[in-house]
Amino acid sequence: MKQHALNQLRVKSIGIDTYRENIIYMRSDCYICISEGFTALTRVVVVHKEKTIVATLNVVTSNILSHEEAGLSEIAMRNLAVKDGDIISISHLKPISSLHDVRAKVYGEKLNDAALTRIIADVTNGLYSDLELSAFITASAGDNLDIDEITGLTKAMIDSGTKMRWNTKIVLDKHCVGGLPGNRTTPIVVAIVAAAGLTIPKTSSRAITSPAGTADAMETVTSVDLTPEKIREVVAKEGGCIVWGGSVNLSPADDILIAIEKALDLDSKGQMIASVLSKKKAAGSTHVVIDIPVGKTAKVRTEKEALRLEQYFKEVGKSINLTVDVLITNGSQPVGRGIGPTLEAMDFLAVLRNSKNAPQDLKQRALTIAGALLELSGKVKKGEGETNAKQILESGKAWDKFYKICIAQGGYKEPRLAKYKKEIVSHAKGTVTEIDNRKLAKIAKLAGAPKSPSAGVYFCSPLGTNVVKGQTLFIIYSDAKGELDYAFDYLNSINDVIKLQ
């Protein structure tokens, strides 16, 4: 990009947090705005030494900046690695050619591999505004990407970031297609598989639209934000790890896209498959088990949809040389009792410790998945995986391995409950016949999950429970009084979350 040597201003830190978006604040009457014709929302290139970012301009008409100063949002200061007083150059942003591809897709054309590579490269380099990211997400939402596009997107995402390599022939991984509150099997599965002597370097995501991701839940007991070197060390020592994938720069475009998907509350089958498989492949996995829970209020609602997803996962897997096994499971109600990072951690800890009151449904799901992985690895014969997994869990070997993994990742701590809670009781007697997972998840989110790790919902009444009037159906936890009230307001504004007959 051409730079005008004189387009320089001095950075002033003004401490405005715009979340992910780079914003630059410039006086409307500074010589650069006047000579370059910059106005509010112009997209500009900002350079400091070897670093370059693209930022959106917010024009300032007051005296919070002098004529020689430019303000930068906190993320922009970090991305550009500047401090108060540094000199930056500001210039026009040339038209971004991959936006042409996005527009073609919006107008109904198909994206080929080259176009997807261009788009993902520009997204990774931070060239897209939030508006433009929103357009790309919307154009690829739902069923809007076909199998070729999903494969192209997956490959582009793998190539956009770090690729990890391991010294074993078989590297295992698992993934659960979300939408089932509390389904936190990963820590249990990793502990069992690693205890069996296999390699399972697990990178997990934070919540997208759910109240908690595995990384969020794990973070309540140990560190999950590890460098690739540290991860290598943990896996070399323990055979497994449970870390946040974002910190190792696997498929970095994915995290940018996920943030927008979350803000829009949109799901995309194609983005989801590409997100999952690109991270597995980039993490160096060779064999992966995908768990697809099916239920009326789960992310995948019908068996038919699950079978189509299975086919997509397997086809895309094959084209990137990844062996994929798919488990289609029952997703008709929350798994475990907790919804939200801390409450979910308490559930998986109880299973790992073989506590008497451990949620049996969570235990059973974890054993099924761990069994499938043991079989997929070839270490255990077909049909014997689950029995093997159960033996490892109930003997205490899994807990032992889990604890060692936490210590290797940086230490172990017990999670703590939230400050405020509100018990929701039944107004009648009857049998629980229906549970609305989506509404329960929404209540947990309104209560503050996952940003407040201790916030969420503790669920006391699985399907089939006989309840009496006044019996607790679930408990809302929150660390902020306002959020607790707000979750409760929402609950009062909707129909029954739990139906009795």
Next chain:
Amino acid sequence: MKQHALNQLRVKSIGIDTYRENIIYMRSDCYICISEGFTALTRVVVVHKEKTIVATLNVVTSNILSHEEAGLSEIAMRNLAVKDGDIISISHLKPISSLHDVRAKVYGEKLNDAALTRIIADVTNGLYSDLELSAFITASAGDNLDIDEITGLTKAMIDSGTKMRWNTKIVLDKHCVGGLPGNRTTPIVVAIVAAAGLTIPKTSSRAITSPAGTADAMETVTSVDLTPEKIREVVAKEGGCIVWGGSVNLSPADDILIAIEKALDLDSKGQMIASVLSKKKAAGSTHVVIDIPVGKTAKVRTEKEALRLEQYFKEVGKSINLTVDVLITNGSQPVGRGIGPTLEAMDFLAVLRNSKNAPQDLKQRALTIAGALLELSGKVKKGEGETNAKQILESGKAWDKFYKICIAQGGYKEPRLAKYKKEIVSHAKGTVTEIDNRKLAKIAKLAGAPKSPSAGVYFCSPLGTNVVKGQTLFIIYSDAKGELDYAFDYLNSINDVIKLQ
């Protein structure tokens, strides 16, 4: 919406221009952020007296605000009608139910009338974030809306704003489907039709993705930002007007959507038809002529596409009780010589004044459209419209009427040329065989049009011109040296805008 009585802060004007988006700046450690769990980008409701806005939160970590203060972006201060020191209340935004409809559309469902009414009402009320607007625009871009959805959208847009009524049975209007630089027939057509004694209260738009809209060009000679009362006065006196539609609150959602379409550089057939027809209907028109220029680099590229558009315009028109006539015209090159507000105004002024060097193509197009309107009104027999229009123009009656309309709108002034210019000359001799309208438009925009009204391109070499080496093909005008350089840089980075043989 429930408000927490104590969630109050004092407004501090911090003079940040975020364009259209309401932004509220609050300290991360203010008691509201803490008690409500607000973080960067939380969408909040802000109330002052009877006014309510929805704003996006930017968290402040510096001392530009005290614990009792909140900053508001300039547009938010205007929308909320507050000044420094006023007390505002801040609370959670309840989930917006029409976003559910937008998501359903993104996932492939059809939008019914009720859903479109909900969406347009919420857009009009400013409840959508820019990200959400982008998702709605993307979901309805290109051919993504069918005829029922376009009709529903049109009706919803009509109902969202002011509706004008006139005391005559026949109220005429015209619209040109954009993409043809310099095609500024409207002022000429309105002058002719009003001079014929008919009623034509014309509301025009500003540029969406083009270098100038009719309102932008008219603004270089008179005021276009008139109140409905003033418009009524002008039309009562002169039979016609040429004003900016945005100032009369016709179809207000449309302006919000257009701003996002512009930022994304996306076109939507459905949004376009709904935008055009809703504004005509809301402006009280009964008979409308739509001009669709067709050309390889015009907005509509093929005759087939134009015929489909014609059918859509007529069908939607019928369902809202509006008589629509469509003209499909030649759009293979710019009309007139100027591209950009001032340069286009100079062209239509030359035609109206019957100047010797007036662009004949612009004159001819204006006569065709004016003729079609005279016939559609029933005042002139079929086949005689154009001859009639020509007589009115060449007799000087049209100029006379145009001048009176300008005076009635607030006065007449001659437009002025830009400070800087650069002549682009031919490097060879030959005949002009191809002109890239899109690239010419882009050069005009990079030079500053329409924000700098005098910026643009003056075009000297229509199709078929025999040029010699060194002859001027076009001239770039700009009011900012940086923008002139930038337009020139772009020109040097692309292939021939004008092809010779």
